[in-house]
Amino acid sequence: MSTLFLIGMHGTEKSQTIVHNEHFFDRVIELQDLDSLMVTLYRDRVSPFPNPYNFETGVSLVLYDPSRFQLSVRQLDVLFKRFFPSFNISAVDHTHEENLQRLNCVERENSVCRNRITRINHWMYHHNDDTPDGIAKKHFSTINQNSAPTQACQANIYTLLLHLNDSKAQHLQKASVPRLIRNIEFMSFLSEPIGKLSQDGSHYWNILSTWDFCALSLSTQELIWCGFTLIKKLSRDSNVLIADNKLLLLLFTLESSYHQVNKFHNFRHAIDVMQATWRLCTYLIKDNPVQTLLLCMAAIGHDVGHPGTNNQLLCNCESEVAQNFKNVSILENFHRELFQQLLTEHWPQLLAISKKQFDFISEAILATDMALHSQYEDRLMHEKPMKQITLISLIIKAADISNVTRPLSISARWAYLITLEFNDCALLESFHKDHRPDQDCYADSYKNIDSAEEDLDYIQSILTNVTNPDDIIKDHPYIPNGQIFFINTFAEVFFNALSQKFSKLKFLSDNVEINKEYWMKHKKPN
Ligand SMILES: Nc1ncnc2c1ncn2[C@@H]1O[C@@H]2COP(=O)(O)O[C@H]2[C@H]1O
Numbered sequence: 001m002s003t004l005f006l007i008g009m010h011g012t013e014k015s016q017t018i019v020h021n022e023h024f025f026d027r028v029i030e031l032q033d034l035d036s037l038m039v040t041l042y043r044d045r046v047s048p049f050p051n052p053y054n055f056e057t058g059v060s061l062v063l064y065d066p067s068r069f070q071l072s073v074r075q076l077d078v079l080f081k082r083f084f085p086s087f088n089i090s091a092v093d094h095t096h097e098e099n100l101q102r103l104n105c106v107e108r109e110n111s112v113c114r115n116r117i118t119r120i121n122h123w124m125y126h127h128n129d130d131t132p133d134g135i136a137k138k139h140f141s142t143i144n145q146n147s148a149p150t151q152a153c154q155a156n157i158y159t160l161l162l163h164l165n166d167s168k169a170q171h172l173q174k175a176s177v178p179r180l181i182r183n184i185e186f187m188s189f190l191s192e193p194i195g196k197l198s199q200d201g202s203h204y205w206n207i208l209s210t211w212d213f214c215a216l217s218l219s220t221q222e223l224i225w226c227g228f229t230l231i232k233k234l235s236r237d238s239n240v241l242i243a244d245n246k247l248l249l250l251l252f253t254l255e256s257s258y259h260q261v262n263k264f265h266n267f268r269h270a271i272d273v274m275q276a277t278w279r280l281c282t283y284l285i286k287d288n289p290v291q292t293l294l295l296c297m298a299a300i301g302h303d304v305g306h307p308g309t310n311n312q313l314l315c316n317c318e319s320e321v322a323q324n325f326k327n328v329s330i331l332e333n334f335h336r337e338l339f340q341q342l343l344t345e346h347w348p349q350l351l352a353i354s355k356k357q358f359d360f361i362s363e364a365i366l367a368t369d370m371a372l373h374s375q376y377e378d379r380l381m382h383e384k385p386m387k388q389i390t391l392i393s394l395i396i397k398a399a400d401i402s403n404v405t406r407p408l409s410i411s412a413r414w415a416y417l418i419t420l421e422f423n424d425c426a427l428l429e430s431f432h433k434d435h436r437p438d439q440d441c442y443a444d445s446y447k448n449i450d451s452a453e454e455d456l457d458y459i460q461s462i463l464t465n466v467t468n469p470d471d472i473i474k475d476h477p478y479i480p481n482g483q484i485f486f487i488n489t490f491a492e493v494f495f496n497a498l499s500q501k502f503s504k505l506k507f508l509s510d511n512v513e514i515n516k517e518y519w520m521k522h523k524k525p526n
Pocket residue numbers: 368369370400401403404414415418482483486
């Protein structure tokens with residue numbers, strides 16, 4: 001869905017160009033000022049699933065007069081990139097008619113980001129620097145009344161490369177949090193969990209404290225609340241304090257740095273891994289609250305910006321992001337860099353502590369690369385005495401794939417989601433048979449592809465209404481085979497070895513066996 005925001009614009013200021021182009025947007029919202037804009041962005045983003053206004057499945061433009069708000073277009077764009085990194089949103093100075101050519105782009109851009117496959121393709125492989133700076137450098141004559149929109153259009157759509165480059169650029173600028181964001185009371189966007197707490201003050205503690213934790217049945221507001229509740233407690237335990245509103249800003253920024261439209265690799269997975277990490281820490285690093293805090297934070301950030309695909313796909317198509325990391329642990333390095341930057345900005349004290357301890361958070365995030373799985377398995381079985389860094393890595397690795405150790409009804413729903421994500425990877429690969437990954441997204445051949453309407457409504461109804469795995473595999477009969485493969489190849493040996501080493505963790509390998517038994521009963525002949 002796409003939104004046209006008109007800020008502080010009175011009827012007479014609305015030019016004919018704006019009026020003629022409004023119909024390209026799904027909605028037009030008129031707001032008094034930029035403060036109201038920020039509130040709308042946050043409020044929409046944390047609306048209940050399936051959330052049409054997540055700012056990812058369409059392109060949104062903000063038309064305003066910079067001179068009236070003492071904030072240039074460039075500054076507002078930087079603010080969007082810093083605090084809403086996954087959003088397709090850009091600022092436009094509407095007082096110069098030629099700038100309104102950007103409105104012509106929206107129809108084309110929407111067609112790229114409404115289709116899951118073209119959207120993911122664009123995220124992963126689009127290399128051009130379409131920012132106004134980049135365009136100026138390449139002498140594209142795009143803001144020209146007579147010319148058709150060209151690559152300049154794509155400036156409004158998220159890409160991994162821009163996310164990474166913007167994050168690096170912010171690192172250099174060391175800017176403070178702008179007033180527009182600093183003034184926000186983030187608790188005001190969390191009415192849902194606060195409402196539940198008024199009925200039962202320990203509700204979220206109770207759900208966070210068991211291995212039956214089901215992030216799948218939580219809304220975005222509740223996920224943020226769970227992160228807030230746990231990290232606040234751990235920060236107190238370890239005396240690395242952070243003010244409530246600052247912690248909430250960090251969590252809202254993290255949520256906006258994950259792709260809500262991904263089936264599996266989204267903020268929900270991040271909170272699930274954070275919870276699993278914490279539970280494992282209560283058994284394995286009992287007397288070290290600082291390390292528990294660092295590891296739980298690493299867990300929340302470990303997949304930030306994940307495109308819902310994999311390293312192989314980035315590598316095969318020689319994406320610039322892959323080259324940037326020399327084809328080594330590409331996504332993990334990507335997550336690590338983005339998260340480091342977020343911490344530099346939002347919680348530098350924690351980052352400093354992390355760096356003092358063998359670059360704790362970075363090491364933890366890098367350990368989640370499954371290409372290193374057998375190495376870690378080896379260390380788990382043979383390293384004596386086990387080094388602290390190995391233990392930390394094993395905890396976050398175990399948490400990352402802990403969905404197969406959850407009770408079956410929960411595990412099956414995670415299996416369903418990862419299967420859908422794998423299916424999209426397969427669609428992306430077949431898309432590449434006919435299209436160069438980095439070709440101009442507006443070329444004709446790119447248009448009529450027949451895959452991948454949005455299906456978030458359908459997925460959400462399964463997640464909330466279906467708890468019986470039988471119902472899930474009725475529609476997706478090959479899920480059991482995928483789960484057996486994953487358990488046989490990775491999970492079984494790993495969790496058995498972990499349970500042998502740490503007997504209190506036997507429930508993990510027990511659950512894997514129960515789940516495997518179920519999948520075996522429903523296995524399809526290959
Ligand atoms: N239930 C599951 N079934 C199949 N693969 C899984 C499952 N859980 C995790 N994985 C894989 O394990 C990987 C761990 O690292 P990633 O999160 O990058 O991507 C994950 C998936 O590829």
